[in-house]
Amino acid sequence: MADKYEKLIHDSFTPLYHQLKEIILEKIEVGDLSEGDMIPSENELQQTYDVSRATVRNAIQLLVNEGFMEKKKGKGTFVKRRKIEEQLPVLKSFTEEMIGRNASKKVISAKYIKVPPAIKSRLGLTANERVLSLKRLMLVDNKPLGILHSYVPEKYKLDPAEDYTRSLYRILEKKGIRLKEAEQTIEASMSNQEQTRLIKQKRPFPVLVIRRLAYSVNGEVVEYVTGIYHADRYRYNCKLTRF
Numbered sequence: 001m002a003d004k005y006e007k008l009i010h011d012s013f014t015p016l017y018h019q020l021k022e023i024i025l026e027k028i029e030v031g032d033l034s035e036g037d038m039i040p041s042e043n044e045l046q047q048t049y050d051v052s053r054a055t056v057r058n059a060i061q062l063l064v065n066e067g068f069m070e071k072k073k074g075k076g077t078f079v080k081r082r083k084i085e086e087q088l089p090v091l092k093s094f095t096e097e098m099i100g101r102n103a104s105k106k107v108i109s110a111k112y113i114k115v116p117p118a119i120k121s122r123l124g125l126t127a128n129e130r131v132l133s134l135k136r137l138m139l140v141d142n143k144p145l146g147i148l149h150s151y152v153p154e155k156y157k158l159d160p161a162e163d164y165t166r167s168l169y170r171i172l173e174k175k176g177i178r179l180k181e182a183e184q185t186i187e188a189s190m191s192n193q194e195q196t197r198l199i200k201q202k203r204p205f206p207v208l209v210i211r212r213l214a215y216s217v218n219g220e221v222v223e224y225v226t227g228i229y230h231a232d233r234y235r236y237n238c239k240l241t242r243f
Contacts, residue, residue, distance in 0.1 A: 008049050016051050017058035023049075024059065028068060028079060038076045039069070067232065102142070108135040108198070110160045119151055122213055122224050130154040134164055137198055138229075144199040146207075146229035152222065168223070177216055179223075184212040188231065195228055206231040 008019045027033045040048070045056045060077055063069040070080045113133045115125045123131065134150040150168060152158055156177055164171070169179055190204045199205070207228040214223040 008051065017055045017062070020045070020049055020051065020055060020059035021062045024063060025068060033079050035079050037079045039079070041076065103138070103140045103145075104142075105165045106137040106139065107164050108137055108147075110134045110162070110164055112154060112160060115151070119224050123151065123153055123221050125153060132156075132158045132160065134168070136164060140233070144230070145233055146227055147195060147198055148225055148227035150223050150225040156222065172222065177222060179214050180217045180219075182212050182214040184210060186210050189228075191228065199230060 008016050008023075010016065012019065024033070024039065033039065039045075039060075042053055042056045042060075045051075045059075046053055049056075060069060060071075064071060064077070068080055069077050071077050111133055112130045115123060115127065115129050115131050117127070119131075120127060125131070131151040131153055134152065136148050136150075137144055138146045138148060152168075152172075156172065156175065158171070158175075162171060172179065187209050189207055189209045191199065191201065191207050192204070195207065196202075196204050208231050210225070210227050210229070212223075212225045213221060214225070216222050
C-alpha cells in the first residue's frame with residue numbers, strides 16, 4: 001500500500017484497529033484502491049504498520065461489516081462495490097439521484113387500474129377511482145439495483161404510453177404539477193419471489209424497502225410509491241440536528 005499516509009499513533013486514545021481501518025478506507029475514497037482490488041495480506045499489513053495480527057483482523061472485519069470489503073476464501077480480501085448513496089431529506093426522483101452515473105430505467109408495466117384497497121386511504125381516493133400503476137426496474141451500470149412501483153391518481157391525466165424511462169417528477173412538472181414534500185419510511189426486509197427474479201438473483205436477498213407519499217405545492221397527494229433497493233448496493237444518508 002502507498003506510504004504517503006501517516007503511520008499509526010500507538011499512544012492515541014483511538015484504538016489501533018480503528019486507525020488502520022480509517023487508513024484503508026481513505027485509500028478507497030481517494031482511488032488508490034478500486035473495486036475488485038485485493039488488499040495486502042495480513043502479514044504485509046502487520047509489517048507495514050507495526051501492529052499485531054489481531055489488530056489487522058479487527059480492522060479488516062470492520063471494513064467487511066460496513067460493506068467496503070469482502071473476503072474470498074483461499075484468495076484474500078477485496079474491495080467491494082461502493083454503495084450508491086441517497087441524501088435525505090431532499091426529495092429527488094431516481095433520475096435526479098443518479099446524475100453522473102450510468103443509470104437507466106426499464107418499464108415493467110404502466111396501466112390504469114382501480115385503486116388497490118391497501119393504498120386507497122393513503123391517496124384519499126374512493127374504491128371506484130383509478131390510478132396509474134407504474135412499475136419500473138432501476139439499473140446502474142446495466143445491473144438491476146431496485147424496483148419502484150408508483151401509483152398516481154387518474155385526475156393528473158398521465159398517459160400510460162408516456163416514456164417513463166424518463167423522470168416521473170419531470171413529466172409531472174411539465175404538466176404543471178410541482179412536488180414540494182414527501183413522507184417516507186425505510187425498513188429492512190428480504191426480497192420476495194418476483195423481486196428476486198427481476199433483480200436477477202438466484203435466492204432471496206436483503207433489501208431496503210421504501211414507502212413514500214409525495215405531495216404537491218398545493219398539499220395534494222400526487223404519488224404513492226413502494227420500492228425495494230438491493231441493500232448491498234444502496235444506502236441512505238441524512239444529517240441530524242439535536243433539538
